[in-house]
Amino acid sequence: MTLDFEKVITDKAEETRTKFRALLDKTNKEHPSPKDLKALSDLLSDNRKLELWRDVLSAGHLAEIMVIENAHATAGLKECWKHRLQVLKKDLGYDGAPMLEQLLIQQTALCWLKLNLVELGYSNTMKQSITLTLGAYWEKRLSAAQKRFTRACETLARVRKLSRNTPALQFNIATSGGQQVNVAK
Amino acid sequence: MGWERRGNHEYYYRKARDGSRVKSWYVGRGEMAHMISKFEGSSGEVGKLLRLKKSIEAQESDRIEATLDRAVELVQLFTEASLLTAGFHTHRRQWRRKRK
Numbered sequence: 001m002t003l004d005f006e007k008v009i010t011d012k013a014e015e016t017r018t019k020f021r022a023l024l025d026k027t028n029k030e031h032p033s034p035k036d037l038k039a040l041s042d043l044l045s046d047n048r049k050l051e052l053w054r055d056v057l058s059a060g061h062l063a064e065i066m067v068i069e070n071a072h073a074t075a076g077l078k079e080c081w082k083h084r085l086q087v088l089k090k091d092l093g094y095d096g097a098p099m100l101e102q103l104l105i106q107q108t109a110l111c112w113l114k115l116n117l118v119e120l121g122y123s124n125t126m127k128q129s130i131t132l133t134l135g136a137y138w139e140k141r142l143s144a145a146q147k148r149f150t151r152a153c154e155t156l157a158r159v160r161k162l163s164r165n166t167p168a169l170q171f172n173i174a175t176s177g178g179q180q181v182n183v184a185k
Numbered sequence: 186m187g188w189e190r191r192g193n194h195e196y197y198y199r200k201a202r203d204g205s206r207v208k209s210w211y212v213g214r215g216e217m218a219h220m221i222s223k224f225e226g227s228s229g230e231v232g233k234l235l236r237l238k239k240s241i242e243a244q245e246s247d248r249i250e251a252t253l254d255r256a257v258e259l260v261q262l263f264t265e266a267s268l269l270t271a272g273f274h275t276h277r278r279q280w281r282r283k284r285k
Contacts, residue, residue, distance in 0.1 A: 014255070016259060016262075017255070017258065017259055017262060020259075020262040020263070020265075020266055021262065023266070024262060024265055024266060024269065027269050028265070028269060028274060028275055029274060030274050030276070032269070032274070037269070037270060040266055040269060040270055041270040043266070044263075044266050044267065044270055053263075055259075056256075056259045056260060056263055059252075059255060059256040059259050060256045060259075060260065062252060062256070063249075063252050063253045063255075063256040063257075066249045066252055066253075067249060067253060070245060070246075070249050100263065100264060100267050103260050103263060103264075104260060104264065106260075107256070107257055107260045110253070110256075111253075111257065114250075114253060137243070141246070141250070144250070148253070148254070148257055151257075151261075152257065155260075155261065155264055158280065159264060159267075159268075162268065162271075162273065162280060166271050166272070166273075166282075
C-alpha cells in the first residue's frame with residue numbers, strides 16, 4: 001500500500017466528514033428546516049455516482065487493511081484474522097443487509113478485531129516490568145478500543161431496532177458490478 | 186560507569202543509584218576493564234535505539250488508531266444523517282421519531 005493511496009482516502013473522508021457535520025448540526029432538532037433536510041437527503045442519496053458512500057466504505061476498508069497489516073503477527077495469522085473478519089460479518093448478517101447496516105457491521109467487526117489486538121498487546125506489555133507512563137498509555141489505548149467497540153455495537157443495535165418499522169432506513173445501493181439501486185425514501 | 190585514578194593506576198568502576206546514594210562496584214583494570222567499559226558504553230546506545238524504535242512503533246499505532254477513529258466517526262455521521270432524513274431526531278441523546 002502506498003502512502004498516496006492512504007492520503008487520498010483520508011482526505012476524501014475528511015471532506016465528507018466536514019460536509020456532513022455542517023448539515024447535521026443544522027438538521028438535528030425536532031423541527032429542522034425542510035431546506036436543510038433536503039440538502040442532507042440529497043447529499044446522502046441523490047448523488048448519482050454515490051461517491052460519498054464509497055468514501056465511507058473506502059475509509060473503513062483502509063482502516064481494516066491498516067489494522068491487520070500493521071499488527072505484530074505472522075502473515076499466516078493475518079490471513080486467519082482476515083478470514084475471521086469475513087465470517088464475523090457474515091454471522092452479523094452482512095450479506096443481504098441494507099447499505100447502512102453493512103457499514104455498521106463492517107465497523108463493528110473491525111472494532112472487535114482492534115479490541116482483541118489491543119488486549120493482546122496490553123497483556124503482553126503487562127507481563128513485563130514497565131514504567132508508569134507506558135502502563136498509562138496501554139490503559140488509555142485499551143479503554144479507547146473498548147469504548148469504540150461498545151459504541152459500534154450500540155449503533156448497530158439501534159439502527160436495526162429503528163429500521164424495523166421505518167422503510168426509509170432501508171438503503172440498498174448496488175456495489176460495483178451489481179445491478180440494484182434502490183434507495184427507499 | 187567510570188574510570189577512577191587511585192595512585193598510579195586507573196580502575197574501572199560500575200556505578201548505580203540506590204535510593205539517594207550512588208554505589209560503586211569495582212570491575213577491574215587493564216585491557217579486560219577497557220573491553221568491558223567499551224561494551225557497557227555501547228549498551229547505552231543500544232538502549233537509546235530501542236527507545237527510539239518503541240517511540241516509532243507508538244507513533245505508528247497512534248496513526249492507525251487515528252485512521253480507525255476517522256472511519257468510525259464517518260460511519261456514525263452517515264448513520265445520524267440517515268436517521269435524520271428518515272424522520273428521527275435526538276432528544277437528550279436518545280433517537281426519537283418526529284411527531285406528526
